[in-house]
Amino acid sequence: MQLAFTEQQQAFRSEIRTWLKANVPAEPLRTFDTEEGFQQHREWEATLNQGRWGMVTWPEALGGRGCDLIEWLIFEEEYYRAGAPLRVNQNGIFLLGPTLMEYGTEEQKARFLPAMAEGRDIWAQGWSEPGAGSDMAAIRSTAQRKGDKYIINGQKTWSTRAVWADWLFGMFRTDPESERHRGLTFILVPLKTPGITVRPIPQLDGLPGFAEIFFDNVEVDVSNRLGEEGAGWAVAMATAGFERGLMLRSPARFQETARRLVELYRANEASVSHDPQVREAVMRAYLDAESYCLSTYQTACRLSQGGKIGAESSTNKIFWSELDQNMHATAMSILGARAELLPHAPAASGVGHWLDGWLFSQSGPIYAGTNEIQRNIIAERMLGMPR
């Protein structure tokens, strides 16, 4: 055990710190749940890519830096510390990208990865359907093979970023006789194809952060299939694998929220002193965010020495999503009567972006497998309780 960074790791940290200082936009971008903001974030992806900071964990040959998990954590720490923009293409870079590298043909890699890296193609996910939420194997949208085409019919929903995205990756039933996990195929679909209707769904903040997508005899070339026909479930499980989960929710994000929460508490200490629970909750935020960081580093080190991910990784999502909700609830308590005010309201001094964060934190325990589903997985696969 040696809990210090190497010189090489420290040099890496200062390199990214310097670059971010010079390149992070001084004015925060608009949210990518607006058309203008989406475009701004697309441009930011291109800027990141020009600095070769877009996909640091990708191999160098693909425009990445071949970073290991520790370097990835360092990158994330500097990224959040610098207040750099959120990643509009994270579905592509962290979920589809690694899956393409594992399952894609050389032709597919050449066709999709550079465009993804440069921010030309922004990707949305197509998993959930009206009848397939927690029970993802209940997917009913079909892709019928006709020559070298698939004819797609059905409906996807809760597709994050789909309103302005260029592509969608998802699972469709290619074998009409099949049930559950069998007979599903992983297909990449250009969202501009005739027969596709994207209907934006306003989220809790009123902005169209996700959409439902209707497919009416949509023709997609067979070359857009990722992996074998009928092997979609296995490909999708790789996409949902832990390392990518870790990359989607790196500890730095929560540590920065905890740091801002301490600042908010100190700035409002006099007005919240009548509620001793607030102090406790702020401290709890710090402890949990630090513990999340320590655990992630421990797992990253174990993996980089050849260790394997076990069922304990299912604890990850419950921990960060509840932490995020608790931290924002605490901020709401500190802000008191100001908590409900939108940032531009005249009486909303010092409210920052806590309200946005509070609204967004409501989604954490729901998306990417509800926390109830995660608890079932923990009980059955990690603890061995009966099904």
Next chain:
Amino acid sequence: MDFTFSEDQLLFQDSVRGFLVNEITPERLRAGWDTETGRDPALWQQLAELGLTGLTVPEEHGGLGMNAVDFVLLAQECGYVALPEPLVNHALVAVPLLEDLGGELAARWLPLAATGEARVVAAVEQNLVVEDAHVADLLLLERDGQWYALEQGQFSCERNESVDPGRRLFSVAVPAGATVVAGGAQARILRSATLNRGALGCAAQALGLAQRMIDLSVQYTADRKQFGKPIGSFQAVKHHMANVAVRLEYAKAPVHRAAYAAAEDAAAAGLAVAQAKLMACEAANLAAKNSIQVHGAMGYTWEVDLHIFMKKAWALANTWGDAGWHKQQVAEVIFADGAALGAGATFQ
């Protein structure tokens, strides 16, 4: 950056776990409750033969010269079986203190500690009562800012019964004229280091206790049937245990980090230990709360083994600094001007 244990450390943990689980059965623990000392010299001898009593004793005094990082996984295993012998105090707390005190005292006692001929126990002002004072061949005691080294027979102890029948707790009076072995600034430094190691020992044992309570509950809820099914198949029961597993999972790395800080004498050891003890003891307390619930009425009995581990977890949560004391340690750091918080600050 290497936040892993070596293969040797993990192998040693495995072999110690194997020994403890075989030897320290609940039946044996229960038998010990009714004996006069509650402690078993033959078992202590076995622990010595495994090299555990001398693990942290420097090599020149006949030990293995290892540190808190080497011992922390073993302390977890001691928690898993609710080991009654004062091994965690001896190896993790008292021996490093004895080494810090140095001089003739250390030269005389460290070799005896290494072989297990002497059981050494340490306690600080924060310890209302002293665990295992009655079997300590040497008691290193801090009172009113001064350290005393008291040999068995030189002090009187009065027993305080605990809710945990496995714990033997004593009020100890420093005899008039006892020799002060450290005072002033040195005594304060030693108190802080000793308290850190004591709290680390509690935290590590709490991890083991929480795991044991999960294991007992998983077994019980698989065996117990209602409505024609094992009750462990019901989601309401599963989710109780999943909640414990989540809190336990995220308490581990803080404990291992605290062990590293304690071993390296890092300036931040106080914060790391406070965090570890809060996280681990809370996980163990949640394990107790949810485990008794899924055991139903059986959990409320003396007969079912759960209470052995539950009571120890309750006790450890408030010994070597209660929760409030450790929260204060955290608050003093994070609410200070210029505190190093946020992304990238953890290992700075």
